[in-house]
Every structure is written in structure tokens, then in C-alpha cells.
Amino acid sequence: MSNIPPSTVMPGLRFKQRFPLLSLMIERCLLSLVLLFAVSVLIFGGLEALPGDFATTYLGQSATPQAVANIRTELGLNRPVTTRYVEWLGNAVRGDFGTSWASKNSVSEQIGKRLGNSLFLAACAAVISVPLAVGLGMLAVHFRNRLPDKIINVISLAAISLPEFFVGYLLILFFAVKFGIATFPATVYDGMNFIDRLKAIALPTATLVLVVLAHMMRMTRAAILSVMSSAYMETAELKGLSAFRAIVKHAAPNALAPIINVVALNLAYLIVGVVVVEVVFVYPGMGQYMVDAVTVRDMPVVQACGLIFAAVYILLNMVADILAIVANPRLRHPR
16 A cells, blocks of 8 residues: 555545544444444334234224224334335434323323433443442452452352343332332332432342442453453562552453443443333333323334334443554554
């Protein structure tokens, strides 16, 4: 490439050579948009392919064919699928998800209320689990192959093996039913003060923390252990730096890229994985809203919730990729 005159180099290639980091970020953003578009097609097409019909579910099995046809005409279900998809996607881009078929309320308004509850629950779980996972991961590395490391590994394996609903029901049984020190169901409402809201979500937050903590901790431990075998770590120890200081000062920063990836993936799971937890604790969030809509085949609500969950997951994965590139200069110039 060095023998090629600069004027003959394609503009896109010149931009990529001059701004490698910016070009990688743009590529990740474009790829995320393409992926979100593909997911929107799958969501809309998959729901259309499901057996059954909202009109029949809404009117009951005893409904006359004419009544079913009238409902389908009113909702526009007799129009071509492609026409309805293009109209739905165009409105969704503008933030308009239509009207709920069952409740006749604006889907966007209902999601605006419930999305805040889901984000609050996920944020509380993240604030606890992320620093705890990184700290336990460094602690396990410091005591590797010794009793504290083995105890942490056994507990983390047990936590990974248990599904969310089982962990949730165990917490309800012990802390809400037997000891009576926690609130169930996890009811929150507008105007509720911050402390009462934290008390109400204590059990679902603990469930999410237990579910994601083990995975983040084990990946943090593995990432730091891979760095500990590097030559510069041996040099740091030979210079008299204590093992724990070497881990905190040298190993952890150099293992930042994989740690960022696993943290971002688990944060995405916190947003998307709240569905089961919200149903278990009857928490008024996005997950509960979507499950209620599925039972009555309220397609506008299911489509909107599915698209938002997918967008959040893709966004957090994109952020993880960008942060990993920023944290690791070697990723900016792949061979």
C-alpha cells in the first residue's frame, strides 16, 4: 500500500487509515442497526406465523364469523403483512407503537411507565453485582487454589446452576414467608419514595444479583489469571510488589477488555432477563407487561416489548465492543 500514490487510495480506505478508532465505532453502529432491522423482521414475522387469532381470543369461541371478520377489519389484520410491517416499523422509529388491542391504551405511554420500573430494578442489581463480582474475582485470583478460591467457585457454580424462578421462590419462602423481613409482592407505584421503593424491590434485586454475579465473577477471575502469566507480572513481583497490589495495579487494568465485555453482556441480560423475575415477584415492569399481553395475544404490545428488549441488548453489546476497543489498543489494528 505504501507504493500506491495517496490520490489513488479509496476515500473510505483513507478515512479508515487516518481514523481507525472512529471507523471501527461507525462500523459497529452500522452493524447494530442492520442487526436491529433483522430482529424487527423476525419479531413481526414470528408473531404473524403463530397459530391462533386475536379476534377469536378476544370474542371467544362462540363468536360468529362475521364478528371475527369485523374485528380483523377494524384492526387492519386483513391487509398484506408487508404493508403492516412497513407501517409498524415506520411508526416505531418515531416512537409510536400504536394502540393496545386489548386495553385500547397507547402502547408507548404504558411502556414509558413500565420501562422506568424495569431499568430501576436492573440498575439496582447492577450497582451491587458489578463491583462485587470484580472484587470477588480479584480475591479469588489472590487466593487461587486455596480455600477462599474454592469456596467462591463452589458458591458461584451453585448460583449458575439454579434458574431465576427457583432462586426467586427460595428467597420468597425464607425472607418473606418464614422470617417476614422482606416485601412480597414487589409493588411500586408513582409517588413512592426512594427508600420504600428500595425495600419493595429487595427480593427481585437479590435474585438478579445472585443470577449474574457468579458469571461475572468467574469471567473476571479467568481474565485476570490469563494476564498473571505475563512476563511483566513476574517482573512486578520480582520488584517486591505484593501479590494483591500487582493484581489491582497491573493485572486488572490489562484484563479490562474481557471484563468489560462480560459485564456489558450481563447488564444486557439484566434488562432482558427481568421478564421471569418480574413475573415471579409480580413487579410492574416491562416483562410483566409483555407476559400479560402474550396471554391475550395483544400483538402491538408484544411486538413493542420485543423490539425494545432487542434494541437494549444490541445497544449494550455495541457499547461493550466499543469500550473493549478503547481499552485494548491491539483491537484497533487487527491483523
